[in-house]
Amino acid sequence: MIRRAAHTREALGPGKVVALNEGVSTTLAGRVLAAMRSDILELRLRPGAKLGFEALRQKYDVGFSPLRESLSRLVVEGLVVGEDRRGFRVAPMTEEDYLDLTSFRKEIEVMAVTRSVERGSDTWEADLVRAYHHMSLATGEQRNYLAEWSVRHQAFHEALVAACGSPRLLLLRRQLFDQFMRYHRIAPRHVWRSAIHDTEHKKILDAALSRNVKRCEALMRAHIRVLDVIVEAIRTLNGRS
Structure with a gap:
Protein backbone atom coordinates (compact mmCIF):
# COMPACT_ATOMS: atom_id res chain seq x y z
CA MET A 1 0.00 0.00 0.00
CA ILE A 2 1.25 3.48 -0.89
CA ARG A 3 0.55 6.26 1.60
CA ARG A 4 -0.95 9.38 0.04
CA ALA A 5 0.81 12.61 0.83
CA ALA A 6 -1.11 15.29 2.71
CA HIS A 7 -3.00 18.11 0.97
CA THR A 8 -4.15 16.15 -2.07
CA ARG A 9 -7.60 16.01 -3.66
CA GLU A 10 -8.75 12.58 -4.79
CA ALA A 11 -10.14 11.92 -8.24
CA LEU A 12 -13.94 11.75 -8.29
CA GLY A 13 -14.02 9.06 -10.94
CA PRO A 14 -12.46 7.85 -14.20
CA GLY A 15 -11.29 10.71 -16.36
CA LYS A 16 -11.21 13.23 -13.50
CA VAL A 17 -7.62 14.09 -12.75
CA VAL A 18 -6.28 14.20 -9.22
CA ALA A 19 -5.08 17.67 -8.24
CA LEU A 20 -1.68 17.51 -6.57
CA ASN A 21 1.03 19.96 -5.70
CA ALA A 91 4.10 -6.74 -20.96
CA PRO A 92 3.84 -10.38 -22.04
CA MET A 93 6.84 -12.69 -21.98
CA THR A 94 7.49 -14.46 -25.27
CA GLU A 95 10.25 -16.54 -26.74
CA GLU A 96 10.71 -14.07 -29.60
CA ASP A 97 11.04 -11.13 -27.21
CA TYR A 98 13.52 -13.01 -25.01
CA LEU A 99 15.77 -13.76 -27.99
CA ASP A 100 15.59 -10.17 -29.27
CA LEU A 101 16.13 -8.72 -25.80
CA THR A 102 19.15 -10.93 -25.12
CA SER A 103 20.80 -9.94 -28.39
CA PHE A 104 20.19 -6.21 -27.94
CA ARG A 105 21.08 -6.15 -24.25
CA LYS A 106 24.37 -7.88 -25.03
CA GLU A 107 25.42 -5.09 -27.39
CA ILE A 108 24.42 -2.29 -25.02
CA GLU A 109 26.01 -3.94 -21.98
CA VAL A 110 29.28 -4.54 -23.84
CA MET A 111 29.35 -0.91 -24.94
CA ALA A 112 28.79 0.34 -21.39
CA VAL A 113 31.29 -2.05 -19.81
CA THR A 114 34.12 -1.37 -22.26
CA ARG A 115 33.69 2.40 -21.93
CA SER A 116 33.66 2.07 -18.15
CA VAL A 117 36.81 -0.08 -18.07
CA GLU A 118 38.61 2.43 -20.27
CA ARG A 119 37.56 5.45 -18.20
CA GLY A 120 37.30 4.11 -14.65
CA SER A 121 39.28 5.74 -11.85
CA ASP A 122 40.82 4.23 -8.73
CA THR A 123 37.58 5.01 -6.91
CA TRP A 124 35.65 3.08 -9.56
CA GLU A 125 37.96 0.09 -9.03
CA ALA A 126 37.43 0.21 -5.27
CA ASP A 127 33.64 0.44 -5.66
CA LEU A 128 33.67 -2.49 -8.09
CA VAL A 129 35.71 -4.68 -5.75
CA ARG A 130 33.39 -3.77 -2.88
CA ALA A 131 30.29 -4.64 -4.94
CA TYR A 132 31.75 -7.99 -5.96
CA HIS A 133 32.71 -8.85 -2.38
CA HIS A 134 29.24 -7.91 -1.15
CA MET A 135 27.66 -10.12 -3.83
CA SER A 136 29.92 -13.04 -2.94
CA LEU A 137 28.75 -12.92 0.69
CA ALA A 138 25.16 -13.79 -0.29
CA THR A 139 25.25 -17.56 0.12
CA GLY A 140 22.82 -20.37 0.77
CA GLU A 141 23.43 -20.05 4.51
CA GLN A 142 21.30 -16.89 4.65
CA ARG A 143 17.52 -16.63 4.69
CA ASN A 144 16.09 -15.38 1.39
CA TYR A 145 19.57 -15.56 -0.06
CA LEU A 146 18.34 -15.80 -3.65
CA ALA A 147 16.49 -12.50 -3.38
CA GLU A 148 19.44 -10.90 -1.60
CA TRP A 149 21.91 -12.21 -4.17
CA SER A 150 19.74 -10.80 -6.96
CA VAL A 151 19.93 -7.31 -5.44
CA ARG A 152 23.70 -7.55 -4.95
CA HIS A 153 24.17 -9.03 -8.43
CA GLN A 154 22.42 -6.00 -9.91
CA ALA A 155 24.62 -3.70 -7.82
CA PHE A 156 27.76 -5.43 -9.13
CA HIS A 157 26.75 -4.96 -12.74
CA GLU A 158 25.86 -1.32 -12.07
CA ALA A 159 29.25 -0.75 -10.45
CA LEU A 160 30.88 -2.34 -13.49
CA VAL A 161 29.37 0.20 -15.91
CA ALA A 162 29.32 3.20 -13.55
CA ALA A 163 32.28 4.95 -15.20
CA CYS A 164 31.01 4.72 -18.78
CA GLY A 165 30.36 8.47 -18.86
CA SER A 166 27.00 8.40 -20.67
CA PRO A 167 23.79 8.93 -18.68
CA ARG A 168 21.69 8.01 -21.73
CA LEU A 169 23.56 4.75 -22.20
CA LEU A 170 23.22 3.92 -18.50
CA LEU A 171 19.47 4.59 -18.60
CA LEU A 172 18.93 2.35 -21.62
CA ARG A 173 21.19 -0.31 -20.16
CA ARG A 174 19.24 -0.31 -16.86
CA GLN A 175 15.91 -0.72 -18.64
CA LEU A 176 17.22 -3.66 -20.65
CA PHE A 177 18.73 -5.22 -17.52
CA ASP A 178 15.39 -5.06 -15.71
CA GLN A 179 13.53 -6.58 -18.65
CA PHE A 180 16.14 -9.32 -18.97
CA MET A 181 16.07 -10.24 -15.30
CA ARG A 182 12.28 -10.52 -15.37
CA TYR A 183 12.77 -13.45 -17.73
CA HIS A 184 15.30 -14.99 -15.38
CA ARG A 185 12.75 -14.91 -12.56
CA ILE A 186 10.70 -17.61 -14.26
CA ALA A 187 13.72 -19.92 -14.32
CA PRO A 188 13.88 -22.87 -11.89
CA ARG A 189 15.67 -22.18 -8.62
CA HIS A 190 18.63 -24.37 -9.56
CA VAL A 191 19.50 -21.88 -12.32
CA TRP A 192 19.87 -19.13 -9.72
CA ARG A 193 21.89 -21.37 -7.42
CA SER A 194 24.32 -22.23 -10.21
CA ALA A 195 24.66 -18.53 -11.08
CA ILE A 196 25.63 -17.76 -7.49
CA HIS A 197 28.42 -20.31 -7.51
CA ASP A 198 29.77 -19.84 -11.03
CA THR A 199 33.12 -18.15 -11.73
CA GLU A 200 31.95 -15.82 -14.49
CA HIS A 201 31.63 -12.73 -12.32
CA LYS A 202 35.10 -13.21 -10.83
CA LYS A 203 36.60 -13.48 -14.31
CA ILE A 204 34.78 -10.31 -15.37
CA LEU A 205 36.03 -8.53 -12.25
CA ASP A 206 39.63 -9.57 -12.86
CA ALA A 207 39.51 -8.51 -16.51
CA ALA A 208 38.03 -5.13 -15.57
CA LEU A 209 40.64 -4.47 -12.88
CA SER A 210 43.44 -5.36 -15.29
CA ARG A 211 41.86 -2.98 -17.87
CA ASN A 212 41.74 -5.77 -20.44
CA VAL A 213 38.98 -4.37 -22.64
CA LYS A 214 38.98 -7.17 -25.21
CA ARG A 215 38.72 -9.86 -22.54
CA CYS A 216 35.94 -7.93 -20.81
CA GLU A 217 34.01 -7.79 -24.06
CA ALA A 218 34.46 -11.51 -24.70
CA LEU A 219 33.43 -12.42 -21.16
CA MET A 220 30.34 -10.20 -21.26
CA ARG A 221 29.23 -11.64 -24.60
CA ALA A 222 29.49 -15.12 -23.12
CA HIS A 223 27.81 -14.03 -19.87
CA ILE A 224 24.69 -12.60 -21.54
CA ARG A 225 23.24 -15.53 -23.41
CA VAL A 226 20.04 -17.35 -24.18
CA LEU A 227 19.34 -20.17 -21.72
CA ASP A 228 17.36 -23.16 -22.97
CA VAL A 229 15.83 -23.59 -19.53
CA ILE A 230 14.32 -20.09 -19.73
CA VAL A 231 13.00 -20.74 -23.23
CA GLU A 232 11.27 -23.83 -21.84
CA ALA A 233 9.92 -21.81 -18.91
CA ILE A 234 8.48 -19.25 -21.34
CA ARG A 235 6.77 -22.00 -23.31
CA THR A 236 5.32 -23.44 -20.12
CA LEU A 237 4.14 -20.00 -19.02
CA ASN A 238 2.32 -19.52 -22.32
CA GLY A 239 0.94 -23.07 -22.42
CA ARG A 240 3.08 -24.16 -25.33
CA SER A 241 5.17 -26.92 -23.72
Whole structure:
Protein backbone atom coordinates (compact mmCIF):
# COMPACT_ATOMS: atom_id res chain seq x y z
CA MET A 1 0.00 0.00 0.00
CA ILE A 2 1.25 3.48 -0.89
CA ARG A 3 0.55 6.26 1.60
CA ARG A 4 -0.95 9.38 0.04
CA ALA A 5 0.81 12.61 0.83
CA ALA A 6 -1.11 15.29 2.71
CA HIS A 7 -3.00 18.11 0.97
CA THR A 8 -4.15 16.15 -2.07
CA ARG A 9 -7.60 16.01 -3.66
CA GLU A 10 -8.75 12.58 -4.79
CA ALA A 11 -10.14 11.92 -8.24
CA LEU A 12 -13.94 11.75 -8.29
CA GLY A 13 -14.02 9.06 -10.94
CA PRO A 14 -12.46 7.85 -14.20
CA GLY A 15 -11.29 10.71 -16.36
CA LYS A 16 -11.21 13.23 -13.50
CA VAL A 17 -7.62 14.09 -12.75
CA VAL A 18 -6.28 14.20 -9.22
CA ALA A 19 -5.08 17.67 -8.24
CA LEU A 20 -1.68 17.51 -6.57
CA ASN A 21 1.03 19.96 -5.70
CA GLU A 22 3.92 19.59 -8.13
CA GLY A 23 6.36 18.36 -5.49
CA VAL A 24 3.82 16.02 -3.93
CA SER A 25 2.90 14.65 -7.36
CA THR A 26 6.51 13.83 -8.11
CA THR A 27 6.98 12.10 -4.76
CA LEU A 28 3.73 10.15 -4.86
CA ALA A 29 4.04 9.12 -8.51
CA GLY A 30 7.62 8.03 -7.84
CA ARG A 31 6.50 5.79 -5.00
CA VAL A 32 3.72 4.27 -7.09
CA LEU A 33 6.09 3.78 -10.01
CA ALA A 34 8.65 2.00 -7.82
CA ALA A 35 5.99 -0.26 -6.30
CA MET A 36 4.45 -1.18 -9.65
CA ARG A 37 7.85 -1.77 -11.25
CA SER A 38 8.85 -4.06 -8.40
CA ASP A 39 5.57 -5.99 -8.63
CA ILE A 40 6.08 -6.52 -12.37
CA LEU A 41 9.75 -7.50 -12.12
CA GLU A 42 9.07 -9.89 -9.24
CA LEU A 43 6.11 -11.38 -11.17
CA ARG A 44 3.57 -10.41 -8.51
CA LEU A 45 1.81 -8.77 -11.46
CA ARG A 46 1.80 -11.60 -13.98
CA PRO A 47 2.89 -11.23 -17.62
CA GLY A 48 -0.08 -10.23 -19.76
CA ALA A 49 -2.27 -9.34 -16.76
CA LYS A 50 -4.81 -6.58 -17.33
CA LEU A 51 -4.08 -3.43 -15.33
CA GLY A 52 -7.46 -1.92 -14.53
CA PHE A 53 -7.42 1.51 -12.93
CA GLU A 54 -9.91 0.68 -10.20
CA ALA A 55 -8.03 -2.45 -9.12
CA LEU A 56 -4.72 -0.57 -9.16
CA ARG A 57 -6.23 2.35 -7.23
CA GLN A 58 -7.26 -0.03 -4.46
CA LYS A 59 -4.02 -2.02 -4.54
CA TYR A 60 -1.74 1.02 -4.23
CA ASP A 61 -4.19 3.29 -2.37
CA VAL A 62 -3.72 6.26 -4.70
CA GLY A 63 -5.74 8.32 -7.16
CA PHE A 64 -5.83 8.03 -10.92
CA SER A 65 -3.31 10.74 -11.83
CA PRO A 66 -0.22 9.07 -10.29
CA LEU A 67 -1.40 5.74 -11.72
CA ARG A 68 -1.57 7.16 -15.24
CA GLU A 69 1.84 8.78 -14.83
CA SER A 70 3.36 5.53 -13.56
CA LEU A 71 1.79 3.41 -16.29
CA SER A 72 3.06 5.80 -18.95
CA ARG A 73 6.57 5.52 -17.56
CA LEU A 74 6.35 1.73 -17.45
CA VAL A 75 5.27 1.67 -21.10
CA VAL A 76 8.45 3.57 -21.96
CA GLU A 77 10.45 1.07 -19.89
CA GLY A 78 8.92 -1.84 -21.80
CA LEU A 79 7.26 -3.38 -18.74
CA VAL A 80 3.69 -2.36 -19.63
CA VAL A 81 1.88 -2.22 -22.97
CA GLY A 82 -0.95 0.15 -23.84
CA GLU A 83 -3.93 -1.12 -25.79
CA ASP A 84 -6.09 1.25 -27.85
CA ARG A 85 -9.29 1.93 -25.89
CA ARG A 86 -8.63 -1.14 -23.77
CA GLY A 87 -6.29 0.20 -21.11
CA PHE A 88 -2.99 -1.36 -20.08
CA ARG A 89 -1.51 -4.81 -19.56
CA VAL A 90 1.71 -6.10 -18.07
CA ALA A 91 4.10 -6.74 -20.96
CA PRO A 92 3.84 -10.38 -22.04
CA MET A 93 6.84 -12.69 -21.98
CA THR A 94 7.49 -14.46 -25.27
CA GLU A 95 10.25 -16.54 -26.74
CA GLU A 96 10.71 -14.07 -29.60
CA ASP A 97 11.04 -11.13 -27.21
CA TYR A 98 13.52 -13.01 -25.01
CA LEU A 99 15.77 -13.76 -27.99
CA ASP A 100 15.59 -10.17 -29.27
CA LEU A 101 16.13 -8.72 -25.80
CA THR A 102 19.15 -10.93 -25.12
CA SER A 103 20.80 -9.94 -28.39
CA PHE A 104 20.19 -6.21 -27.94
CA ARG A 105 21.08 -6.15 -24.25
CA LYS A 106 24.37 -7.88 -25.03
CA GLU A 107 25.42 -5.09 -27.39
CA ILE A 108 24.42 -2.29 -25.02
CA GLU A 109 26.01 -3.94 -21.98
CA VAL A 110 29.28 -4.54 -23.84
CA MET A 111 29.35 -0.91 -24.94
CA ALA A 112 28.79 0.34 -21.39
CA VAL A 113 31.29 -2.05 -19.81
CA THR A 114 34.12 -1.37 -22.26
CA ARG A 115 33.69 2.40 -21.93
CA SER A 116 33.66 2.07 -18.15
CA VAL A 117 36.81 -0.08 -18.07
CA GLU A 118 38.61 2.43 -20.27
CA ARG A 119 37.56 5.45 -18.20
CA GLY A 120 37.30 4.11 -14.65
CA SER A 121 39.28 5.74 -11.85
CA ASP A 122 40.82 4.23 -8.73
CA THR A 123 37.58 5.01 -6.91
CA TRP A 124 35.65 3.08 -9.56
CA GLU A 125 37.96 0.09 -9.03
CA ALA A 126 37.43 0.21 -5.27
CA ASP A 127 33.64 0.44 -5.66
CA LEU A 128 33.67 -2.49 -8.09
CA VAL A 129 35.71 -4.68 -5.75
CA ARG A 130 33.39 -3.77 -2.88
CA ALA A 131 30.29 -4.64 -4.94
CA TYR A 132 31.75 -7.99 -5.96
CA HIS A 133 32.71 -8.85 -2.38
CA HIS A 134 29.24 -7.91 -1.15
CA MET A 135 27.66 -10.12 -3.83
CA SER A 136 29.92 -13.04 -2.94
CA LEU A 137 28.75 -12.92 0.69
CA ALA A 138 25.16 -13.79 -0.29
CA THR A 139 25.25 -17.56 0.12
CA GLY A 140 22.82 -20.37 0.77
CA GLU A 141 23.43 -20.05 4.51
CA GLN A 142 21.30 -16.89 4.65
CA ARG A 143 17.52 -16.63 4.69
CA ASN A 144 16.09 -15.38 1.39
CA TYR A 145 19.57 -15.56 -0.06
CA LEU A 146 18.34 -15.80 -3.65
CA ALA A 147 16.49 -12.50 -3.38
CA GLU A 148 19.44 -10.90 -1.60
CA TRP A 149 21.91 -12.21 -4.17
CA SER A 150 19.74 -10.80 -6.96
CA VAL A 151 19.93 -7.31 -5.44
CA ARG A 152 23.70 -7.55 -4.95
CA HIS A 153 24.17 -9.03 -8.43
CA GLN A 154 22.42 -6.00 -9.91
CA ALA A 155 24.62 -3.70 -7.82
CA PHE A 156 27.76 -5.43 -9.13
CA HIS A 157 26.75 -4.96 -12.74
CA GLU A 158 25.86 -1.32 -12.07
CA ALA A 159 29.25 -0.75 -10.45
CA LEU A 160 30.88 -2.34 -13.49
CA VAL A 161 29.37 0.20 -15.91
CA ALA A 162 29.32 3.20 -13.55
CA ALA A 163 32.28 4.95 -15.20
CA CYS A 164 31.01 4.72 -18.78
CA GLY A 165 30.36 8.47 -18.86
CA SER A 166 27.00 8.40 -20.67
CA PRO A 167 23.79 8.93 -18.68
CA ARG A 168 21.69 8.01 -21.73
CA LEU A 169 23.56 4.75 -22.20
CA LEU A 170 23.22 3.92 -18.50
CA LEU A 171 19.47 4.59 -18.60
CA LEU A 172 18.93 2.35 -21.62
CA ARG A 173 21.19 -0.31 -20.16
CA ARG A 174 19.24 -0.31 -16.86
CA GLN A 175 15.91 -0.72 -18.64
CA LEU A 176 17.22 -3.66 -20.65
CA PHE A 177 18.73 -5.22 -17.52
CA ASP A 178 15.39 -5.06 -15.71
CA GLN A 179 13.53 -6.58 -18.65
CA PHE A 180 16.14 -9.32 -18.97
CA MET A 181 16.07 -10.24 -15.30
CA ARG A 182 12.28 -10.52 -15.37
CA TYR A 183 12.77 -13.45 -17.73
CA HIS A 184 15.30 -14.99 -15.38
CA ARG A 185 12.75 -14.91 -12.56
CA ILE A 186 10.70 -17.61 -14.26
CA ALA A 187 13.72 -19.92 -14.32
CA PRO A 188 13.88 -22.87 -11.89
CA ARG A 189 15.67 -22.18 -8.62
CA HIS A 190 18.63 -24.37 -9.56
CA VAL A 191 19.50 -21.88 -12.32
CA TRP A 192 19.87 -19.13 -9.72
CA ARG A 193 21.89 -21.37 -7.42
CA SER A 194 24.32 -22.23 -10.21
CA ALA A 195 24.66 -18.53 -11.08
CA ILE A 196 25.63 -17.76 -7.49
CA HIS A 197 28.42 -20.31 -7.51
CA ASP A 198 29.77 -19.84 -11.03
CA THR A 199 33.12 -18.15 -11.73
CA GLU A 200 31.95 -15.82 -14.49
CA HIS A 201 31.63 -12.73 -12.32
CA LYS A 202 35.10 -13.21 -10.83
CA LYS A 203 36.60 -13.48 -14.31
CA ILE A 204 34.78 -10.31 -15.37
CA LEU A 205 36.03 -8.53 -12.25
CA ASP A 206 39.63 -9.57 -12.86
CA ALA A 207 39.51 -8.51 -16.51
CA ALA A 208 38.03 -5.13 -15.57
CA LEU A 209 40.64 -4.47 -12.88
CA SER A 210 43.44 -5.36 -15.29
CA ARG A 211 41.86 -2.98 -17.87
CA ASN A 212 41.74 -5.77 -20.44
CA VAL A 213 38.98 -4.37 -22.64
CA LYS A 214 38.98 -7.17 -25.21
CA ARG A 215 38.72 -9.86 -22.54
CA CYS A 216 35.94 -7.93 -20.81
CA GLU A 217 34.01 -7.79 -24.06
CA ALA A 218 34.46 -11.51 -24.70
CA LEU A 219 33.43 -12.42 -21.16
CA MET A 220 30.34 -10.20 -21.26
CA ARG A 221 29.23 -11.64 -24.60
CA ALA A 222 29.49 -15.12 -23.12
CA HIS A 223 27.81 -14.03 -19.87
CA ILE A 224 24.69 -12.60 -21.54
CA ARG A 225 23.24 -15.53 -23.41
CA VAL A 226 20.04 -17.35 -24.18
CA LEU A 227 19.34 -20.17 -21.72
CA ASP A 228 17.36 -23.16 -22.97
CA VAL A 229 15.83 -23.59 -19.53
CA ILE A 230 14.32 -20.09 -19.73
CA VAL A 231 13.00 -20.74 -23.23
CA GLU A 232 11.27 -23.83 -21.84
CA ALA A 233 9.92 -21.81 -18.91
CA ILE A 234 8.48 -19.25 -21.34
CA ARG A 235 6.77 -22.00 -23.31
CA THR A 236 5.32 -23.44 -20.12
CA LEU A 237 4.14 -20.00 -19.02
CA ASN A 238 2.32 -19.52 -22.32
CA GLY A 239 0.94 -23.07 -22.42
CA ARG A 240 3.08 -24.16 -25.33
CA SER A 241 5.17 -26.92 -23.72
